[in-house]
Amino acid sequence: MSSIPLQSRLPKTYRIKEITQETEMVRTFTFDGSLGAAPGQFLMLWLPGVDEKPFSVAYDDGSETKITFFAVGPMSETLAKSKVGDLVGLRGPFGTSYEWKSGDHIALVAGGYGAAPMFFVASEAQKQKCTLDVIVGARGKEHLLYLKELESLKNVTLHVSTDDGSVGHKGYNTEVLDQLLEASADSLIDKVFACGPEMMLKSVLTVSQKHDVPCQLSLERYMKCGFGICGNCVMDPTGMRLCTEGPVVSGEICSKLTEFGKYHRDNVGKKHEF
């Protein structure tokens, strides 16, 4: 995973150009500018006078930037009340991005709002003649995101799973991944990318390793600076800084992280189990 050294470490304010209500709790904001982000990278979004938090980039086409977020917690709930034309500060892009080669066959596994960065990957990868199997999972039908957008892309086969079985496979998206990798045992699928809750990622790692297919996973830890100096997002036992050496981490590195799938640290560094 390589990172892009050219980044802004001072927020610049942009206006919200468009707001799309995706589901009851999930919105997509479009901003009137680009940070030059690659799929998998994140930005720090500052609400003046409120807080600043990391967000995955849902789209950046060189002229505008999108984020898709779930209104949970004080910062994102306040953000959800913003209107078109309001100012937010953005800095970045930070961290590593997903990496593929032209013509690759990639399985993308998206859990919850992980569908947004996976759509960004799919839309870029299909331009490079990649074949994509995208598995979008959620608790139920009403929480599924980006299905229409993904369906509209060339070379994308869409798979859906819901915990309650309201649509698609009843159960986890990682079960669908297992079936796909099983069916392509003669290594049709070159790599697996995943974004979603950590326990889902842990399962993606196990399934990918079982089929001997390399994977790239997008992890989350509490971030402050975003550029590798405050040390709040370091992971045990290697001490890697997730904001610069992640958030997209290879399965190989993930399997060396003893805290992966076990615990994370809060804003003072205290451990919390998943």
Place this chain on the structure above:
Amino acid sequence: MNLSQTVLGITFENPTVLASGILGLTSSTWKDVAKKGAGGITTKSLWAKEHKGHPNPTIIETEHWMLNAVGLPDAGPEKANEEIADFMKDHPVPLIANIVAGLIEDYAKTAEGLVPLSPDAFEVNISCPNVEDEFGKPFACSAPDAAKVTAAVKKVVGDIPMFVKLSPNVDNIGEIAKACQAAGADGFTVINTIGPGMAIDLRSRMPILANKVGGLSGPAIKPIAVKCVADVYSATDGKCPIIGTGGVYRGEDALELMLAGATLIGIGSAVARYGAEVFAKVSNEMQQWCTDEGIDDIGSLVGGMHKELASRNG
């Protein structure tokens, strides 16, 4: 060419030390920074109990400066003990435990709790400029207050060497150092961040840091660090080792601080530019310069400017 420095009985394989507040959250990070070339590690500031930092944004940077108001977050003694004990098992390089408090008695309490873990040294942070809202002017801004904290900590740390971290935001840093020396300080860390400073976003008309103000660091502050190190060295007659900190990005920056009087070199903000590899980079550049100049022992440079001035004044 020998880069190692023995300071107050502690040997550092090279003079570079991770400055407090940078990357210092866990033992695994300290080990990683040591593996990548730091001669020593300073922990983040440790409190007597959990301390919340400031909300984000906490750190912003341009090519010339960095402004931070992280606000010294710390999970408290239980986590500190766990991380320090883990590091001391391997003990790849010396560990300096940095402590902070709002009250003098809490400095002593935190230090006392850490003594059984045998850190190689203590660093007493009396100079953070971004918790003024909470605690008022830092102790480092008054010679009597700075001396009181020094004496209280010295009483409990016994033989473990103690560095006092001084503020550049005073007009009498030499006098303050002298008062701390008399109260038992073994050495000094010079300097903490400058200011505080402020940055405002034009369109929203809001200060960018959530705390509004923050300590200034980065390339621009090196001349102030050099001057403060020189002042402290003179005031203490070169008898107290100094960890010179402020604006070190290259070997030449480190050597300049040594000529001013530093024995060890703290590196912080430069980690944002070069990663933890900055320690090896600075060490290699120091080594190269010394080799080119025919200098065998880096220690011979410490206080070199003072010696040169004295020799010219005859």
